[in-house]
Amino acid sequence: MENESIIKVTGLSKRYRIGLKEELHDSLASSITSFLKSPFKSFKNLRRLANTSDESEDVFYALKDINFEVKKGEVLGIVGMNGAGKSTLLKVLSRITEPTFGEIEIKGRVASLLEVGTGFHPDLTGRENIFLNGTLLGMSKKEIISKMEEIIEFSGVRKFIDTPVKRYSSGMRVRLAFSVAAHLDPEILIIDEVLAVGDYEFQNKCMGKMQDAASNGKTVLFVSHNLAAVKQLCTRAILLKNGEKIAEGSVDDIIDKYKSVNKLGIETVGKKIFSPSDDVDFELLELGLYNSEGKNSYNFEYIEEIKIEVIFKILKSKPNYYIYLSVVDQSESTIFVTSDEDLIDGYLCGTLKPSNHKYNLWIPSKILKPGRYAITINCCNMFYPNVKQYPSVIHFEIIDSKTSRGIKSLYRPDQIVAPEIKWEFQGK
């Protein structure tokens, strides 16, 4: 049983028809005739929407000849850029839309969460919406009644459970919706990244729930852009690009491949080069992030030191100038600020000669908890307003696939950093 494939996808393709360019008219006569003809044209277009059998220029493949298998208890990540076909694949797998070619075999009860709170009606109470949402996700009434208490408890909105949902705050609504989804008991769980909207706490709840499902031997299909999440959850992954599966394998291999396939400019790989302009006294030329192996990167392990290289140009020496870097998290709050004052006791950059210079600095390991961060760089005069500011110039991501410390920190969203603290036991 263990090695049996529970999902088998063979030769799966899905075609859609995309709209063709509208005609433009240069005369009144032609627009009038086209207006008169437009009902026929609209009818033809609307009819063609559903018909994808002919190969014409406006047919496009959202998925093209996809093959893969998922074994029981596996957590499969599906990664790819926007428009790669990830969501379409999930829609076909969850029977929302029909494939154009190919087939899928699924053994087991499937629950797919492409959105939380589907079917919530604002005028109904929380309790009524639990029934509505639950039955929509395929639960029976009996099942919902037996789990009602648990669902209400988990959601934490007990006080308002008999109040219409339209009076809920959006956070309460999401919590209730997720609580229903969390109490589904399928053998196969299909989850879209869109789940990971909402506040930090909610995201972590989602992640925790998925990890639970995975560790309980459920088969999970997980779609995400968030490589850290994929790396944390999944055992295997497939990579999609333009509707085609271009790689399949271990999570690490696929993530490496994803990074190399999607070189979205230099920033995404952790280095940014600036084009110089000579009208300021300070010019940032290059900002790069390097991992412990000295490789240019933009995602780092929690237990890894991050090396930052700053290459800059001084056009005119000015005392009292200093450079500072701020590390900000996703909610734009500053985690810490560091300046070249740390180098010597004073502002070094102000005393430098007009030329190109380079700083190396290191963010210590085991400080930043897993998540996305941005670095902002400034060059300031202590007594004058900012000379040059570079807002959020480079982004990076901390993941934790090596220890459990970093991940655990995610369950306490109020915790800003995750430093390792020295503890000592003094037994009697």
Place this chain on the structure above:
Amino acid sequence: MDHLKIKKRQTWQLFSKRDFVDLMKYKDLLITLVKRDVNVVYKQSVIGFGWAVLKPLVQMVIFTFLFTYIATVEMDSSTVPFAIFNFVALVPFTYFSSALTASTSSLISNESFITKVYFPRVIIPIVPIIAKLVDFGIAMLVLGAMLFYYYYTVPGSIEINYNILYLPFLIILLVAFSLGISLWFSALAIQYRDLNQIVNFLAQFLMYAAPIVWPFSRFGYIADNIEKWCGMKGISGTIETIYSFFPLAGIIEGFRVSLIGGSAYSKMPTELIINGSISTLIILIFGLYFFRSKESIFADVA
């Protein structure tokens, strides 16, 4: 264990055993959605379910005024007041038109379900068909009260007899016809939104095409007039035969015979009802097939 194969359905294999298994599995969804529709319609309104009574009642008052004081209609019997003659027909017709209108737009208004979760799509247009039965039931109670009133105040106007036993069958026919048309309309409306407009015209047209403000006994006269107007000799008989396959005619005349009775409505129009049942069955079965064949594209065209 569940074993599922997903692939493009061939047009010749429209129904499978799995469809019925699925439908049974999701019966609680149907019940919950019906409850939602019933609960939500009159939420935050002052008179609530009073609207279910008021809608046909107001229409009846308007028609009674119009057709007794402005344009008189030759009636079957002088003993039956126009108000009751009209209201008996308006109650089933109001159900038909409101169920059809709600059902036609049902797939569009529940688009978010269709594009986000799987369930047997046919549930969606069925929901308003069932939910509107609540309004229909309330209107029937008012009709009952009216019948009682006329029974005591206008002697000889109402004579209820064994023909009332036809009523359950007539209601089933009414529901089946509403569902049959709705399956066609809802499946078309999600791709061609024009149907939302068409259905309004259609409801208005059918209101006059069905014997609601005029007695069915006048149809012979109407058919003769159409013949004259067309200028084609001998088609009035054909028109009458075609018209007998219009289910609402049989249903409404049947309602009158079951509930009003008396000398004017003593004989159940069995031919009308049988022909109406035949066309209803055809519309319903082909409607189910049509809906099924369109179902797979709903998420793509919605």
